[in-house]
Amino acid sequence: xxxxxxxxxxxxxxxxxxxxxxxxxxxxxxxxxxxxxxxxxxxxxxxxxxxxxxxxxxxxxxxxxxxxxxxxxxxxxxxxxxxxxxxxxxxxxxxxxxxxxxxxxxxxxxxxxxxxxxxxxxxxxxxxxxxxxxxxxxxxxxxxxxxxxxxxxxxxxxxxxxxxxxxxxxxxxxxxxxxxxxxxxxxxxxxxxxxxxxxxxxxxxxxxxxxxxxxxxxxxxxxxxxxxxxxxxxxxxxxxxxxxxxxxxxxxxxxxxxxxxxxxxxxxxxxxxxxxxxxxx
Amino acid sequence: xxxxxxxxxxxxxxxxxxxxxxxxxxxxxxxxxxxxxxxxxxxxxxxxxxxxxxxxxxxxxxxxxxxxxxxxxxxxxxxxxxxxxxxxxxxxxxxxxxxxxxxxxxxxxxxxxxxxxxxxxxxxxxxxxxxxxxxxxxxxxxxxxxxxxxxxxxxxxxxxxxxxxxxxxxxxxxxxxxxxxxxxxxxxxxxxxxxxxxxxxxxxxxxxxxxxxxxxxxxxxxxxxxxxxxxxxxxxxxxxxxxxxxxxxxxxxxxxxxxxxxxxxxxxxxxxxxxxxxxxx
Numbered sequence: 001x002x003x004x005x006x007x008x009x010x011x012x013x014x015x016x017x018x019x020x021x022x023x024x025x026x027x028x029x030x031x032x033x034x035x036x037x038x039x040x041x042x043x044x045x046x047x048x049x050x051x052x053x054x055x056x057x058x059x060x061x062x063x064x065x066x067x068x069x070x071x072x073x074x075x076x077x078x079x080x081x082x083x084x085x086x087x088x089x090x091x092x093x094x095x096x097x098x099x100x101x102x103x104x105x106x107x108x109x110x111x112x113x114x115x116x117x118x119x120x121x122x123x124x125x126x127x128x129x130x131x132x133x134x135x136x137x138x139x140x141x142x143x144x145x146x147x148x149x150x151x152x153x154x155x156x157x158x159x160x161x162x163x164x165x166x167x168x169x170x171x172x173x174x175x176x177x178x179x180x181x182x183x184x185x186x187x188x189x190x191x192x193x194x195x196x197x198x199x200x201x202x203x204x205x206x207x208x209x210x211x212x213x214x215x216x217x218x219x220x221x222x223x224x225x226x227x228x229x230x231x232x233x234x235x236x237x238x239x240x241x242x243x244x245x246x247x248x249x250x251x252x253x254x255x256x257x258x259x260x261x262x263x264x265x266x267x268x269x270x271x272x273x274x275x276x277x278x279x280x281x
Numbered sequence: 282x283x284x285x286x287x288x289x290x291x292x293x294x295x296x297x298x299x300x301x302x303x304x305x306x307x308x309x310x311x312x313x314x315x316x317x318x319x320x321x322x323x324x325x326x327x328x329x330x331x332x333x334x335x336x337x338x339x340x341x342x343x344x345x346x347x348x349x350x351x352x353x354x355x356x357x358x359x360x361x362x363x364x365x366x367x368x369x370x371x372x373x374x375x376x377x378x379x380x381x382x383x384x385x386x387x388x389x390x391x392x393x394x395x396x397x398x399x400x401x402x403x404x405x406x407x408x409x410x411x412x413x414x415x416x417x418x419x420x421x422x423x424x425x426x427x428x429x430x431x432x433x434x435x436x437x438x439x440x441x442x443x444x445x446x447x448x449x450x451x452x453x454x455x456x457x458x459x460x461x462x463x464x465x466x467x468x469x470x471x472x473x474x475x476x477x478x479x480x481x482x483x484x485x486x487x488x489x490x491x492x493x494x495x496x497x498x499x500x501x502x503x504x505x506x507x508x509x510x511x512x513x514x515x516x517x518x519x520x521x522x523x524x525x526x527x528x529x530x531x532x533x534x535x536x537x538x539x540x541x542x543x544x545x546x547x548x549x550x551x552x553x554x555x556x557x558x559x560x561x562x
Contacts, residue, residue, distance in 0.1 A: 021319065022426065025485070027357040027469050028321035028417070030424050033314040038302065040309035043366045043414055045404045050370070073308040085324045087412045089331070121412070123326045131368045131402070131412040133324055136309070143311050145303065188308050204306065 006099070006122055013107055017116040020083055029118035031083065037137045039082075042073035048091070048128040059098045061169070062128075063105030068170040069191070070134040071113065072233045075177035076189040078144040079136030083118040084110065086132050089125035113174055144180060144187035144237070149205035151255045153185050153238040156247035161194060161232050162221030170233040176246065180237055183245050187237035192230040199259045199270040201236060208256025211263045216248045227263070228271045287380070287403055294388055298397040301364055310399035312364065318418045320363075323354035329372070329409040340379045342450070344386030349451040350472070351415040352394065353514045356458035357470035359425040360417030364399040365391065367413055370406035394455055425461060425468035425518070430486035432536045434466050434519040437528035442475060442513050443502025451514040457527065461518055464526050468518035473511040480540045480551040482517060489537025492544045497529045508544070509552045 011024045022030040033039060046052065046066035057065070067084065074081045086106070090099065110117060115134070123129075158173050173189075180187055186205055190197050194215060202209050217226035238253055239245045261268045292305045303311040314320060327333065327347035338346070348365065355362045367387070371380065391398060396415070404410075439454050454470075461468055467486055471478050475496060483490050498507035519534055520526045542549045 022424075026427050027354040028323040028360070028424070030358075031320045031322065032421065033318075033320060035316055037314075039312045039314060039320075041312065041366060041400065041414075041416070042309040043368050043400070043402050043412070045368050045370055045402045045410070045412075047370060047404060047406055047410070050404055050406065076308040077311075079309070085322060085414060087324050087326050089326055089328060089410075119322065119324070121324050121326045123328060123331055125328055125331065125408075125410075127407065129326070129328070129370075129406075129410050129412075131324070131326070131410075133322075133366060133414045135322070140313065143303075143309070146307050 010103065010117065013103065015111065015116050017082060017114060020116050020118055023116060023118045029083065029085065031135065036140050038140050038143055040074060040077045040079045040136045040138060040143055041133065042070050043131055043133040044069040044073065046130040046132065059101035060105030063102035064109045065170060066130045066132050067106045067109050068172050068233060070132045071172035071174065072189040072191065074134050074136040075173040076144065076187050076235055077136065077138060078142065078177045078181035078187065079138035080178065081113050081115040081134050081136045081174065083116040084132055084134045086117055086120035087130065088120065089123040089129035091126055091128050094128060138181065142181050144177065144184050146186050146188040146201045147204040149186035149201060149207050149238040149253045151207055151253055152241060153253040154241055154249055155209055155211070155251040155253060156237050156239065156245060156249055157190065157215055158235040158247050160216040160218045161190065161234060162217045162225035162229050172233050173235050176235060180245060183243050184237040184239045187235055190230065190232040190234045190236050193228040193271065194236065195227050195261065195268050196270040197236055198261050202261060203259035206258045207253050208260040209251055209253055211251035211261065211268065213250055215250050291384065291398065294384065296392065296397050298363060298395060301397050301399055304397060304399045310364065310366065312416065317421050319421050319424055321355060321358045321360045321417045321419060321424055322414065323351050324412055324414040325350040325354065327411040327413065340382035341386030344383040345390045346451060347411045347413055348387045348390045349453050349514060351413045352453035352455065353470040353472065355415050355417040356454040357425065357468050357516055358417065358419060359423065359458045359462035359468065360419035361459065362394050362396040362415050362417045362455065364397040365413055365415045367398055367401035368411065369401065370404040370410035372405070372407055372409055375409060419462065423462050425458065425465050427467050427469040427482045428485040430467035430482060430488050430519040430534045432488055432534055433522060434534040435522055435530055436490055436492065436532040436534060437518050437520065437526060437530055438471065438496055439516040439528050441497040441499045442471065442515060443498045443506035443510050453514050454516050457516060461526060464524050465518040465520045468516055471511065471513040471515045471517050474509040474552065475517065476508050476542065476549050477551040478517055479542050483542060484540035487539045488534050489541040490532055491535055492532035492542065492549065494531055496531050
């Protein structure tokens with residue numbers, strides 16, 4: 001199968017979404033934004049033996065997770081996904097059947113969120129490389145940022161944590177993110193574990209946080225996993241006390257050294273996954 | 282150096298551009314489009330031992346070329362680049378010095394085109410992986426597509442071909458692309474060689490082409506290289522006979538089997554670089 005045949009297969013599976021003037025097949029995709037909307041952009045790598053292992057995932061699961069990682073960032077901004085670009089470098093072991101199944105998983109999740117695959121790049125490599133860029137839209141000035149938390153705000157997580165190894169069918173929190181628009185003071189997705197991501201949110205907002213109860217956790221997950229494991233596809237967010245938002249209340253934002261986090265009265269140093277340090281520290 | 286330190290280094294080098302509300306450091310970048318403009322999107326992989334080799338490039342050159350590949354697609358649409366997202370997975374050999382030099386090369390080219398690095402992703406890998414997504418803008422409905430060539434149109438290339446190995450300082454044809462808006466009937470960038478890319482342009486437009494003179498070529502390049510080598514960073518485009526456009530006239534668009542190309546009266550089958558077939562055919 002050559003590049004044109006692969007592109008033709010992808011075009012045949014492509015769906016259309018409002019605003020997407022031109023999708024797969026030209027030098028660029030063309031998108032016509034709607035007035036009064038901001039656009040948000042994220043990109044996430046999905047690499048063999050770093051973010052997934054062949055032995056532990058079906059190709060459908062791998063395709064779904066490759067898209068879910070980026071979708072979770074769109075959810076964290078309170079935005080709605082519009083379209084994505086998918087860069088894919090295929091190793092020799094990835095045959096047409098694998099390619100089709102990978103895209104089936106990716107496109108299934110894309111359809112659930114009414115977004116299009118608008119383009120990308122194809123190449124080859126020794127190990128599978130996938131990079132997914134998503135463009136989402138949100139009301140002008142309404143995007144949820146991580147730098148808006150203020151002392152007195154309540155701290156929430158969107159669901160049970162600590163189960164990254166169990167989630168073969170991740171469900172990014174797009175619907176919840178949209179509900180938080182105009183209510184949450186800050187939000188981010190829990191991609192690298194509660195302790196590290198909460199530290200980041202607090203650091204960006206110039207505040208500290210007190211976690212004063214155990215976070216909800218998935219069946220079988222230890223407290224340690226709930227505090228430090230990543231890839232939960234859940235959101236971490238803050239809102240003023242008098243604003244009603246869905247989710248699990250786990251603590252509050254306080255004045256203090258920016259980024260300092262305590263858990264049940266003791267310091268909780270950031271211990272999540274740092275993609276660059278190459279180790280769970 | 283950990284991920285936060287790397288991100289901090291990148292933020293410190295970041296420049297601002299109109300419309301970019303939020304750059305590096307949150308879950309997503311935020312961009313506020315201007316009314317009356319379409320946005321164009323492209324992404325290109327830049328992989329070690331596929332698109333570059335350490336032995337043949339300085340890190341500055343590698344960084345420049347990683348961005349230039351995507352910029353050339355933006356040029357081909359007649360658009361102006363606004364911002365990019367850079368996904369980068371670093372191997373063990375890439376130390377802080379290499380990382381800084383790679384970004385120096387990339388940011389130098391970004392500055393030349395007044396575009397920002399608005400975000401991306403960082404990871405690690407056995408071989409260097411880079412994927413660059415660019416968002417550009419162009420007047421509503423004005424983007425140059427590859428499917429608009431019509432019989433009778435004149436065929437042009439923007440500069441001498443066949444020199445991909447010589448171009449350590451590629452100069453994507455952004456200024457030329459913008460000049461072609463409202464004039465060219467079709468355009469694309471010559472990323473995979475004249476014979477393959479012209480075939481693609483003709484196929485997309487449902488026309489055939491006659492190349493009736495030798496294309497201009499770089500010093501030292503053979504005719505074969507000018508016809509079939511890729512990564513030229515030049516544009517291929519068509520315009521009606523009565524429309525004046527800059528460039529080198531090399532032939533004309535004719536009726537015929539879609540995608541059929543002849544050179545000096547003989548068939549010219551597509552022989553450029555197919556990224557997926559793993560061979561120059």
